[in-house]
Amino acid sequence: MFLLVDCNNFFVSCERAFQPQLEGKPVVVLSNNDGCVVARSNESKAMGIKMGTPFFKVRPLVDSGVLHVRSSNYTLYGDLSARVMSILREFAPKLEIYSIDEAFLVMDGIPVDRLIPIAREIIRRVRRWVGIPVSVGIAPTRTLAKVANHFAKRYPGYKGVCVIDTDEKRRKALNLTPIDDVWGIGWRSAPKMVKAGIHTAADFAERPQEWVQERMGIIGVRTWMELRGIPVIVEEERERRQTICTSRSFADMISDLEELSLRVSDFAAICARKLRDEGSVAGTVGVFLMSNRFRDDLEQYFPQDLERFDVPTSNTSDIVSAALRITKRIYRGGIRYKKAGVIVMDIKDGRYVQPDLFDERKQEREKNDRISRIMDEVNVTGRQYLRLAVQRPGHYADGIRMEHRSQRFSTDWSELMEIH
DNA sequence: TCTGGGGTCCTAGGACCC
DNA sequence: TCTGGGGTCCTAGGACCC
Numbered sequence: 001m002f003l004l005v006d007c008n009n010f011f012v013s014c015e016r017a018f019q020p021q022l023e024g025k026p027v028v029v030l031s032n033n034d035g036c037v038v039a040r041s042n043e044s045k046a047m048g049i050k051m052g053t054p055f056f057k058v059r060p061l062v063d064s065g066v067l068h069v070r071s072s073n074y075t076l077y078g079d080l081s082a083r084v085m086s087i088l089r090e091f092a093p094k095l096e097i098y099s100i101d102e103a104f105l106v107m108d109g110i111p112v113d114r115l116i117p118i119a120r121e122i123i124r125r126v127r128r129w130v131g132i133p134v135s136v137g138i139a140p141t142r143t144l145a146k147v148a149n150h151f152a153k154r155y156p157g158y159k160g161v162c163v164i165d166t167d168e169k170r171r172k173a174l175n176l177t178p179i180d181d182v183w184g185i186g187w188r189s190a191p192k193m194v195k196a197g198i199h200t201a202a203d204f205a206e207r208p209q210e211w212v213q214e215r216m217g218i219i220g221v222r223t224w225m226e227l228r229g230i231p232v233i234v235e236e237e238r239e240r241r242q243t244i245c246t247s248r249s250f251a252d253m254i255s256d257l258e259e260l261s262l263r264v265s266d267f268a269a270i271c272a273r274k275l276r277d278e279g280s281v282a283g284t285v286g287v288f289l290m291s292n293r294f295r296d297d298l299e300q301y302f303p304q305d306l307e308r309f310d311v312p313t314s315n316t317s318d319i320v321s322a323a324l325r326i327t328k329r330i331y332r333g334g335i336r337y338k339k340a341g342v343i344v345m346d347i348k349d350g351r352y353v354q355p356d357l358f359d360e361r362k363q364e365r366e367k368n369d370r371i372s373r374i375m376d377e378v379n380v381t382g383r384q385y386l387r388l389a390v391q392r393p394g395h396y397a398d399g400i401r402m403e404h405r406s407q408r409f410s411t412d413w414s415e416l417m418e419i420h
Numbered sequence: 421t422c423t424g425g426g427g428t429c430c431t432a433g434g435a436c437c438c
Numbered sequence: 439t440c441t442g443g444g445g446t447c448c449t450a451g452g453a454c455c456c
Contacts, residue, residue: 030424031423031424031425032424032425033423033424033425034422034424035422035423035424035425036423036424038424038425038456052423052424053423054422054423055422055423056421056422056423057422057423059422072424072425098455098456099427099455099456100456101456102456183454183455184454184455185454186453186454186455187453187454188452188453188454189453189454217430217431218430218431219429219430219453219454236428238428241426241427241428242427242428243426243427243428244426244427245425245426245427246425246426247424247425247426248424248425249423249424249425292423293423294422294423338423339424341425341426401422425456426455426456427454427455427456428453428454428455429452429453429454429455430451430452430453430454431450431451431452431453432449432450432451432452433448433449433450434447434448434449435446435447435448435449436445436446436447436448437444437445437446437447438443438444438445
Protein backbone atom coordinates (compact mmCIF):
# COMPACT_ATOMS: atom_id res chain seq x y z
CA MET A 1 0.00 0.00 0.00
CA PHE A 2 0.98 3.62 -0.56
CA LEU A 3 0.43 6.50 1.84
CA LEU A 4 0.30 9.89 0.17
CA VAL A 5 1.01 12.62 2.70
CA ASP A 6 0.15 16.06 1.36
CA CYS A 7 0.49 19.33 3.26
CA ASN A 8 -2.73 21.35 3.35
CA ASN A 9 -2.46 24.72 1.56
CA PHE A 10 1.28 24.39 2.12
CA PHE A 11 2.61 27.91 1.47
CA VAL A 12 -0.23 29.46 3.46
CA SER A 13 0.34 26.99 6.29
CA CYS A 14 4.06 27.91 6.36
CA GLU A 15 3.15 31.59 6.71
CA ARG A 16 0.67 30.78 9.46
CA ALA A 17 3.17 28.67 11.38
CA PHE A 18 5.07 31.85 12.22
CA GLN A 19 2.22 34.37 11.97
CA PRO A 20 -0.64 32.89 13.98
CA GLN A 21 -2.65 36.07 13.47
CA LEU A 22 -3.35 34.70 9.95
CA GLU A 23 -5.11 31.65 11.39
CA GLY A 24 -8.77 31.40 10.39
CA LYS A 25 -8.46 34.31 7.95
CA PRO A 26 -8.55 34.38 4.14
CA VAL A 27 -4.90 34.31 2.99
CA VAL A 28 -3.22 33.99 -0.41
CA VAL A 29 0.44 33.54 -1.33
CA LEU A 30 1.70 34.98 -4.60
CA SER A 31 4.08 33.64 -7.24
CA ASN A 32 7.40 35.25 -7.99
CA ASN A 33 7.19 38.88 -9.04
CA ASP A 34 3.89 39.01 -7.09
CA GLY A 35 2.30 37.81 -10.31
CA CYS A 36 -0.56 35.50 -9.43
CA VAL A 37 -2.11 33.48 -6.62
CA VAL A 38 -0.36 30.14 -6.12
CA ALA A 39 -1.67 29.15 -2.68
CA ARG A 40 -4.94 29.80 -0.88
CA SER A 41 -6.26 29.15 2.58
CA ASN A 42 -9.62 27.37 2.86
CA GLU A 43 -11.21 30.73 3.64
CA SER A 44 -9.90 32.36 0.45
CA LYS A 45 -10.93 29.30 -1.58
CA ALA A 46 -14.43 29.72 -0.13
CA MET A 47 -14.41 33.32 -1.34
CA GLY A 48 -14.11 31.99 -4.88
CA ILE A 49 -10.49 32.97 -5.50
CA LYS A 50 -9.09 30.58 -8.10
CA MET A 51 -5.60 29.12 -8.40
CA GLY A 52 -3.52 31.24 -10.78
CA THR A 53 -5.64 34.38 -10.50
CA PRO A 54 -3.54 37.45 -11.40
CA PHE A 55 -2.89 39.41 -8.23
CA PHE A 56 -4.27 42.69 -9.57
CA LYS A 57 -7.71 41.10 -9.77
CA VAL A 58 -7.87 40.44 -6.01
CA ARG A 59 -5.90 43.51 -4.96
CA PRO A 60 -9.10 45.45 -4.07
CA LEU A 61 -9.89 42.76 -1.48
CA VAL A 62 -6.44 43.22 0.02
CA ASP A 63 -6.72 47.01 0.05
CA SER A 64 -10.04 46.83 1.85
CA GLY A 65 -8.56 44.54 4.50
CA VAL A 66 -10.66 41.48 3.69
CA LEU A 67 -7.88 39.37 2.22
CA HIS A 68 -4.35 38.87 3.55
CA VAL A 69 -1.47 38.46 1.11
CA ARG A 70 2.14 37.28 1.22
CA SER A 71 4.82 37.20 -1.48
CA SER A 72 6.38 33.78 -1.86
CA ASN A 73 9.20 33.02 0.56
CA TYR A 74 10.86 29.90 -0.80
CA THR A 75 13.63 29.91 1.76
CA LEU A 76 11.01 29.45 4.47
CA TYR A 77 8.96 26.87 2.53
CA GLY A 78 12.03 24.85 1.59
CA ASP A 79 13.20 24.68 5.17
CA LEU A 80 9.81 23.66 6.59
CA SER A 81 9.44 21.09 3.80
CA ALA A 82 12.75 19.47 4.80
CA ARG A 83 11.54 19.29 8.40
CA VAL A 84 8.26 17.64 7.39
CA MET A 85 10.08 15.11 5.18
CA SER A 86 12.51 14.18 7.94
CA ILE A 87 9.54 13.29 10.17
CA LEU A 88 7.89 11.22 7.42
CA ARG A 89 11.10 9.31 6.84
CA GLU A 90 10.79 7.76 10.30
CA PHE A 91 7.48 6.14 9.42
CA ALA A 92 8.22 4.43 6.11
CA PRO A 93 10.56 1.76 4.79
CA LYS A 94 10.77 3.90 1.67
CA LEU A 95 9.98 7.59 1.15
CA GLU A 96 9.48 9.11 -2.29
CA ILE A 97 9.53 12.90 -2.06
CA TYR A 98 7.28 13.93 -4.91
CA SER A 99 7.21 17.70 -4.50
CA ILE A 100 7.89 20.39 -1.95
CA ASP A 101 4.67 19.57 -0.10
CA GLU A 102 3.94 15.90 -0.71
CA ALA A 103 5.53 12.48 -0.45
CA PHE A 104 4.59 8.86 -1.02
CA LEU A 105 5.37 6.40 1.76
CA VAL A 106 5.83 2.92 0.31
CA MET A 107 4.51 0.67 3.06
CA ASP A 108 5.65 -2.72 1.79
CA GLY A 109 5.57 -5.37 4.49
CA ILE A 110 3.40 -3.41 6.90
CA PRO A 111 -0.01 -4.92 7.76
CA VAL A 112 -2.92 -2.89 6.35
CA ASP A 113 -4.61 -2.54 9.73
CA ARG A 114 -1.52 -0.71 11.03
CA LEU A 115 -1.73 1.99 8.36
CA ILE A 116 -4.53 4.12 9.80
CA PRO A 117 -2.91 4.46 13.25
CA ILE A 118 0.35 5.35 11.49
CA ALA A 119 -1.42 7.99 9.41
CA ARG A 120 -3.01 9.49 12.53
CA GLU A 121 0.35 9.66 14.26
CA ILE A 122 1.92 11.35 11.21
CA ILE A 123 -0.76 14.03 11.24
CA ARG A 124 -0.34 14.62 14.97
CA ARG A 125 3.43 14.74 14.90
CA VAL A 126 3.89 16.99 11.85
CA ARG A 127 1.33 19.41 13.25
CA ARG A 128 2.97 19.47 16.65
CA TRP A 129 6.61 19.51 15.62
CA VAL A 130 6.51 21.75 12.51
CA GLY A 131 3.09 23.41 12.78
CA ILE A 132 1.89 22.22 9.38
CA PRO A 133 -1.47 20.44 8.84
CA VAL A 134 -1.31 17.41 6.52
CA SER A 135 -3.75 14.92 4.98
CA VAL A 136 -3.15 11.26 4.19
CA GLY A 137 -4.53 9.10 1.38
CA ILE A 138 -4.01 5.32 1.54
CA ALA A 139 -4.46 2.96 -1.42
CA PRO A 140 -2.84 0.13 -3.40
CA THR A 141 -1.59 2.45 -6.19
CA ARG A 142 -0.15 5.95 -6.18
CA THR A 143 -2.95 7.28 -8.39
CA LEU A 144 -5.61 5.87 -6.06
CA ALA A 145 -3.73 7.26 -3.05
CA LYS A 146 -4.05 10.64 -4.73
CA VAL A 147 -7.79 10.10 -5.07
CA ALA A 148 -8.03 9.07 -1.43
CA ASN A 149 -6.07 12.15 -0.41
CA HIS A 150 -8.60 14.40 -2.16
CA PHE A 151 -11.36 12.90 -0.03
CA ALA A 152 -9.30 13.19 3.13
CA LYS A 153 -8.88 16.90 2.43
CA ARG A 154 -12.37 17.68 1.26
CA TYR A 155 -14.52 15.96 3.89
CA PRO A 156 -13.85 16.88 7.53
CA GLY A 157 -15.50 13.63 8.59
CA TYR A 158 -12.39 11.72 7.55
CA LYS A 159 -10.27 13.74 9.99
CA GLY A 160 -7.46 13.85 7.46
CA VAL A 161 -7.22 10.13 6.61
CA CYS A 162 -9.00 8.28 3.79
CA VAL A 163 -8.38 4.66 2.81
CA ILE A 164 -9.26 2.85 -0.41
CA ASP A 165 -8.60 -0.80 0.41
CA THR A 166 -11.54 -2.67 -1.12
CA ASP A 167 -12.96 -2.82 -4.63
CA GLU A 168 -16.23 -1.44 -3.37
CA LYS A 169 -14.55 1.66 -1.91
CA ARG A 170 -12.51 2.06 -5.08
CA ARG A 171 -15.60 2.08 -7.30
CA LYS A 172 -17.43 4.45 -5.02
CA ALA A 173 -14.51 6.87 -4.91
CA LEU A 174 -14.00 6.83 -8.68
CA ASN A 175 -17.69 7.53 -9.23
CA LEU A 176 -17.39 10.66 -7.12
CA THR A 177 -14.18 11.87 -8.80
CA PRO A 178 -14.52 14.21 -11.79
CA ILE A 179 -12.23 13.15 -14.64
CA ASP A 180 -10.20 16.37 -14.52
CA ASP A 181 -9.34 15.72 -10.85
CA VAL A 182 -7.46 12.56 -11.80
CA TRP A 183 -3.67 12.64 -11.45
CA GLY A 184 -2.30 12.44 -14.99
CA ILE A 185 -5.35 13.84 -16.81
CA GLY A 186 -4.53 17.44 -17.61
CA TRP A 187 -6.37 20.40 -19.06
CA ARG A 188 -5.72 19.30 -22.65
CA SER A 189 -7.20 15.82 -22.26
CA ALA A 190 -10.07 16.61 -19.90
CA PRO A 191 -12.28 18.37 -22.51
CA LYS A 192 -11.70 15.50 -24.97
CA MET A 193 -12.77 13.02 -22.30
CA VAL A 194 -15.95 14.93 -21.58
CA LYS A 195 -16.71 15.06 -25.30
CA ALA A 196 -16.38 11.26 -25.38
CA GLY A 197 -18.90 10.96 -22.58
CA ILE A 198 -16.37 10.45 -19.79
CA HIS A 199 -17.23 12.59 -16.80
CA THR A 200 -15.83 10.66 -13.88
CA ALA A 201 -12.77 8.58 -13.10
CA ALA A 202 -15.10 5.57 -13.08
CA ASP A 203 -16.24 6.26 -16.66
CA PHE A 204 -12.59 6.34 -17.70
CA ALA A 205 -11.60 3.17 -15.85
CA GLU A 206 -14.43 1.25 -17.49
CA ARG A 207 -13.36 1.98 -21.08
CA PRO A 208 -11.45 -0.77 -22.91
CA GLN A 209 -7.66 -0.54 -22.76
CA GLU A 210 -7.41 -0.16 -26.56
CA TRP A 211 -9.62 2.89 -26.45
CA VAL A 212 -7.30 4.58 -23.95
CA GLN A 213 -4.13 3.49 -25.74
CA GLU A 214 -5.37 4.90 -29.03
CA ARG A 215 -6.20 8.33 -27.68
CA MET A 216 -3.71 8.88 -24.88
CA GLY A 217 -0.82 6.53 -25.50
CA ILE A 218 1.13 4.65 -22.90
CA ILE A 219 0.76 7.39 -20.27
CA GLY A 220 -3.01 7.20 -20.44
CA VAL A 221 -2.90 3.42 -20.11
CA ARG A 222 -0.75 3.72 -17.00
CA THR A 223 -3.28 6.01 -15.35
CA TRP A 224 -6.05 3.63 -16.44
CA MET A 225 -4.29 0.63 -14.87
CA GLU A 226 -3.57 2.52 -11.66
CA LEU A 227 -7.21 3.54 -11.32
CA ARG A 228 -8.13 -0.12 -11.68
CA GLY A 229 -5.88 -0.94 -8.76
CA ILE A 230 -2.82 -2.27 -10.59
CA PRO A 231 0.35 -0.40 -9.61
CA VAL A 232 2.43 0.38 -12.71
CA ILE A 233 4.03 3.75 -11.98
CA VAL A 234 7.61 3.21 -10.93
CA GLU A 235 9.64 5.82 -9.15
CA GLU A 236 12.97 6.27 -10.91
CA GLU A 237 15.81 6.45 -8.47
CA ARG A 238 17.54 9.43 -9.95
CA GLU A 239 20.60 10.88 -8.32
CA ARG A 240 20.76 14.12 -10.20
CA ARG A 241 18.40 16.35 -12.09
CA GLN A 242 18.64 16.24 -15.87
CA THR A 243 18.08 19.94 -16.41
CA ILE A 244 18.32 23.04 -14.27
CA CYS A 245 16.49 26.19 -15.25
CA THR A 246 16.61 29.70 -13.78
CA SER A 247 14.16 32.19 -15.23
CA ARG A 248 12.26 35.24 -14.06
CA SER A 249 9.72 37.72 -15.28
CA PHE A 250 10.83 41.33 -14.99
CA ALA A 251 8.90 43.95 -13.06
CA ASP A 252 9.26 46.20 -16.12
CA MET A 253 9.86 45.26 -19.73
CA ILE A 254 13.43 45.48 -21.01
CA SER A 255 14.51 46.40 -24.54
CA ASP A 256 18.18 47.13 -24.08
CA LEU A 257 20.70 44.35 -24.81
CA GLU A 258 23.05 45.55 -22.07
CA GLU A 259 20.35 45.43 -19.41
CA LEU A 260 19.10 42.07 -20.67
CA SER A 261 22.65 40.69 -20.55
CA LEU A 262 22.98 41.68 -16.89
CA ARG A 263 19.86 39.65 -16.05
CA VAL A 264 20.92 36.67 -18.14
CA SER A 265 24.33 36.73 -16.41
CA ASP A 266 22.61 36.47 -13.05
CA PHE A 267 20.43 33.55 -14.19
CA ALA A 268 23.45 31.75 -15.65
CA ALA A 269 25.45 32.31 -12.47
CA ILE A 270 22.61 30.83 -10.39
CA CYS A 271 22.46 27.78 -12.68
CA ALA A 272 26.21 27.29 -12.32
CA ARG A 273 25.98 27.54 -8.55
CA LYS A 274 23.15 24.99 -8.43
CA LEU A 275 25.22 22.63 -10.57
CA ARG A 276 28.21 22.89 -8.23
CA ASP A 277 26.02 22.43 -5.15
CA GLU A 278 24.97 19.06 -6.59
CA GLY A 279 28.46 18.09 -7.74
CA SER A 280 27.29 18.14 -11.35
CA VAL A 281 28.54 19.52 -14.65
CA ALA A 282 26.56 20.50 -17.73
CA GLY A 283 27.34 19.83 -21.37
CA THR A 284 24.88 22.32 -22.84
CA VAL A 285 23.63 25.82 -22.02
CA GLY A 286 20.42 27.29 -23.40
CA VAL A 287 18.95 30.79 -23.22
CA PHE A 288 15.42 31.91 -24.00
CA LEU A 289 13.88 35.37 -24.19
CA MET A 290 10.18 36.20 -24.11
CA SER A 291 8.24 39.29 -25.05
CA ASN A 292 5.08 40.15 -23.10
CA ARG A 293 2.52 37.61 -24.27
CA PHE A 294 -0.36 39.52 -22.68
CA ARG A 295 0.23 42.62 -24.79
CA ASP A 296 -1.49 42.08 -28.14
CA ASP A 297 -0.42 45.56 -29.17
CA LEU A 298 3.30 44.73 -29.01
CA GLU A 299 5.38 42.62 -31.36
CA GLN A 300 5.87 39.08 -30.04
CA TYR A 301 9.20 37.25 -30.12
CA PHE A 302 10.20 34.05 -28.25
CA PRO A 303 13.71 33.13 -29.39
CA GLN A 304 15.90 30.44 -27.90
CA ASP A 305 19.19 28.77 -28.72
CA LEU A 306 21.78 26.37 -27.32
CA GLU A 307 25.52 26.09 -27.09
CA ARG A 308 27.48 22.92 -26.36
CA PHE A 309 30.73 22.66 -24.46
CA ASP A 310 33.51 20.40 -25.71
CA VAL A 311 34.06 19.46 -22.07
CA PRO A 312 31.14 19.68 -19.60
CA THR A 313 31.60 22.33 -16.94
CA SER A 314 30.07 23.96 -13.89
CA ASN A 315 32.12 27.10 -13.49
CA THR A 316 30.35 30.42 -13.48
CA SER A 317 32.66 32.11 -15.99
CA ASP A 318 32.24 29.54 -18.76
CA ILE A 319 28.48 29.20 -18.29
CA VAL A 320 27.89 32.94 -18.10
CA SER A 321 29.98 33.69 -21.17
CA ALA A 322 28.20 30.99 -23.18
CA ALA A 323 24.83 32.40 -22.08
CA LEU A 324 25.89 35.90 -23.08
CA ARG A 325 27.02 34.75 -26.54
CA ILE A 326 23.65 33.12 -27.09
CA THR A 327 21.79 36.18 -25.85
CA LYS A 328 23.65 38.39 -28.28
CA ARG A 329 22.83 35.99 -31.13
CA ILE A 330 19.10 35.73 -30.52
CA TYR A 331 18.52 39.31 -29.34
CA ARG A 332 16.53 41.54 -31.66
CA GLY A 333 16.16 45.27 -31.10
CA GLY A 334 12.78 46.95 -30.86
CA ILE A 335 11.25 44.12 -28.79
CA ARG A 336 10.13 44.71 -25.22
CA TYR A 337 11.17 41.61 -23.28
CA LYS A 338 9.21 40.55 -20.20
CA LYS A 339 11.05 37.41 -19.22
CA ALA A 340 14.30 35.53 -19.81
CA GLY A 341 15.85 32.32 -18.63
CA VAL A 342 18.91 30.09 -18.70
CA ILE A 343 18.78 26.28 -18.87
CA VAL A 344 21.71 23.92 -18.36
CA MET A 345 21.33 20.44 -19.85
CA ASP A 346 23.20 17.18 -20.42
CA ILE A 347 23.96 17.15 -16.72
CA LYS A 348 26.50 14.60 -15.52
CA ASP A 349 28.42 13.63 -12.43
CA GLY A 350 31.23 16.16 -12.04
CA ARG A 351 33.62 13.51 -10.71
CA TYR A 352 33.78 11.62 -13.99
CA VAL A 353 34.14 14.16 -16.77
CA GLN A 354 35.04 12.84 -20.19
CA PRO A 355 38.06 14.83 -21.35
CA ASP A 356 38.60 16.08 -24.89
CA LEU A 357 41.69 14.88 -26.74
CA PHE A 358 42.17 18.29 -28.35
CA ASP A 359 41.29 20.34 -25.30
CA GLU A 360 42.88 23.75 -25.71
CA ARG A 361 41.00 25.40 -22.87
CA LYS A 362 42.04 23.01 -20.13
CA GLN A 363 44.14 25.45 -18.14
CA GLU A 364 41.70 28.29 -18.54
CA ARG A 365 38.81 26.12 -17.46
CA GLU A 366 40.66 24.83 -14.43
CA LYS A 367 41.46 28.39 -13.44
CA ASN A 368 37.79 29.30 -13.80
CA ASP A 369 36.85 26.25 -11.72
CA ARG A 370 39.11 27.46 -8.92
CA ILE A 371 37.62 30.96 -9.06
CA SER A 372 34.12 29.49 -8.79
CA ARG A 373 35.13 27.39 -5.78
CA ILE A 374 36.39 30.51 -4.03
CA MET A 375 33.18 32.37 -4.88
CA ASP A 376 31.19 29.54 -3.30
CA GLU A 377 33.26 29.72 -0.14
CA VAL A 378 32.54 33.42 0.20
CA ASN A 379 28.91 33.30 -0.95
CA VAL A 380 27.96 30.77 1.74
CA THR A 381 24.49 32.14 2.38
CA GLY A 382 23.61 32.11 -1.30
CA ARG A 383 24.00 35.87 -1.52
CA GLN A 384 26.31 37.01 -4.29
CA TYR A 385 28.91 38.97 -2.37
CA LEU A 386 31.44 37.86 -4.98
CA ARG A 387 30.23 37.92 -8.55
CA LEU A 388 31.47 38.46 -12.08
CA ALA A 389 31.73 42.04 -13.31
CA VAL A 390 29.15 41.26 -16.01
CA GLN A 391 26.54 40.47 -13.33
CA ARG A 392 24.36 43.12 -11.81
CA PRO A 393 25.47 45.16 -8.85
CA GLY A 394 23.10 44.84 -5.90
CA HIS A 395 20.93 41.88 -5.08
CA TYR A 396 19.71 39.79 -7.98
CA ALA A 397 16.13 40.12 -6.77
CA ASP A 398 16.14 43.80 -7.67
CA GLY A 399 13.70 44.44 -10.48
CA ILE A 400 11.54 41.54 -9.32
CA ARG A 401 8.49 42.53 -7.35
CA MET A 402 8.25 41.15 -3.81
CA GLU A 403 6.22 43.59 -1.78
CA HIS A 404 4.66 41.28 0.80
CA ARG A 405 7.40 38.85 1.74
CA SER A 406 7.46 37.63 5.32
CA GLN A 407 10.67 37.06 7.25
CA ARG A 408 12.81 33.96 6.74
CA PHE A 409 11.82 32.94 10.23
CA SER A 410 13.46 29.55 10.42
CA THR A 411 16.76 30.09 8.58
CA ASP A 412 17.92 33.70 8.63
CA TRP A 413 19.69 34.70 11.81
CA SER A 414 19.35 38.44 11.32
CA GLU A 415 15.63 38.02 10.77
CA LEU A 416 15.32 35.86 13.87
CA MET A 417 16.89 38.72 15.82
CA GLU A 418 14.22 41.06 14.46
CA ILE A 419 11.53 38.88 15.99
CA HIS A 420 13.15 39.17 19.40
C1' DT B 421 -0.41 49.39 -14.79
C1' DC B 422 -0.58 44.60 -12.98
C1' DT B 423 -0.61 37.89 -15.66
C1' DG B 424 5.11 32.48 -11.99
C1' DG B 425 8.83 29.03 -12.00
C1' DG B 426 10.90 24.50 -12.30
C1' DG B 427 10.71 20.05 -13.50
C1' DT B 428 9.63 15.02 -15.99
C1' DC B 429 8.37 11.83 -19.67
C1' DC B 430 6.82 10.51 -24.34
C1' DT B 431 6.52 10.81 -29.36
C1' DA B 432 7.10 11.88 -34.17
C1' DG B 433 10.17 12.86 -37.54
C1' DG B 434 14.71 13.70 -39.39
C1' DA B 435 19.47 12.21 -39.94
C1' DC B 436 22.24 8.67 -40.16
C1' DC B 437 24.06 3.77 -40.27
C1' DC B 438 24.78 -0.83 -42.73
C1' DT C 439 10.94 0.74 -66.54
C1' DC C 440 13.08 -0.68 -62.52
C1' DT C 441 14.99 2.38 -57.14
C1' DG C 442 15.04 -2.17 -49.97
C1' DG C 443 14.79 -3.05 -45.33
C1' DG C 444 15.85 -2.52 -40.75
C1' DG C 445 17.79 -0.25 -37.36
C1' DT C 446 19.62 3.78 -33.79
C1' DC C 447 20.14 8.36 -32.09
C1' DC C 448 18.84 13.03 -31.50
C1' DT C 449 15.71 16.90 -31.11
C1' DA C 450 11.74 19.80 -30.68
C1' DG C 451 7.43 20.03 -29.05
C1' DG C 452 3.51 18.43 -26.40
C1' DA C 453 1.44 17.02 -22.14
C1' DC C 454 1.66 16.62 -17.56
C1' DC C 455 2.96 17.61 -12.56
C1' DC C 456 3.40 20.88 -8.33
